[in-house]
Amino acid sequence: MQDHHHSLLRLLNASDVREQTRAVFKSLIEHCEDEERLCSFVLESVRDRVSESLQSEIVRRRSCGSPAFPLPKELRVILESEALNDEARRWMADFLLYRAK
Numbered sequence: 001m002q003d004h005h006h007s008l009l010r011l012l013n014a015s016d017v018r019e020q021t022r023a024v025f026k027s028l029i030e031h032c033e034d035e036e037r038l039c040s041f042v043l044e045s046v047r048d049r050v051s052e053s054l055q056s057e058i059v060r061r062r063s064c065g066s067p068a069f070p071l072p073k074e075l076r077v078i079l080e081s082e083a084l085n086d087e088a089r090r091w092m093a094d095f096l097l098y099r100a101k
Contacts, residue, residue, distance in 0.1 A: 004039035005029070011046065016081035021088035028091070042087060049083035050076065 008029075012022050025042065032038045057071065 003036075004043055005035050008039040008043055011043075011080055011084055014077060014081045014084075016078055016085075018085050018088070021085045024088040024091055025084075042084075045087055046080060046083040049086065050079045053079045053083070 008025065011017070012025055028038060029035050054071065054076070057075065061067065
């Protein structure tokens with residue numbers, strides 16, 4: 001079994017992750033009954049977003065006549081950070097909508 005909690009914390013420590021994002025997920029983890037399940041869910045969502053972004057980048061490179069590979073390793077780190085930041089915004093929007101009811 002993977003340690004999803006540790007993997008999410010590692011991602012949260014990336015330099016491109018916003019402080020707000022860190023606060024959102026650390027608070028969620030702190031108040032969650034099943035931390036491992038929450039972390040697994042968030043990581044899966046981030047993985048899906050990164051995969052879509054990488055596919056788009058490959059298509060873009062091919063359409064420009066550039067080789068599709070190799071993609072810089074830094075690109076994946078940036079995409080993961082962006083996906084995590086987007087995921088935090090989505091969770092916050094859901095919480096705000098819930099509180100507004």
